[in-house]
Amino acid sequence: MTFNAFQILLAENRLYWADGHLDKIESIDIYGLNRKEVLKVSNQQLVDIDLYGSYLFYTAWNTQ
Numbered sequence: 419m420t421f422n423a424f425q426i427l428l429a430e431n432r433l434y435w436a437d438g439h440l441d442k443i444e445s446i447d448i449y450g451l452n453r454k455e456v457l458k459v460s461n462q463q464l465v466d467i468d469l470y471g472s473y474l475f476y477t478a479w480n481t482q
Contacts, residue, residue: 433446442455442458443455457474461480
């Protein structure tokens with residue numbers, strides 16, 4: 419099962435998403451350019467992300 423979560427950080431004009439299948443968090447600007455890999459983890463099945471100021475929090479299906 420694949421989970422995806424999305425967040426928009428308006429101050430930076432960027433969209434962030436977590437891909438539970440690829441185990442990574444990426445971002446792209448609002449024009450569809452400048453794609454960046456923010457975080458790559460192993461075997462965690464990312465479920466959700468949240469942005470608070472300059473902090474990015476994530477939860478994973480199979481970790482505590």
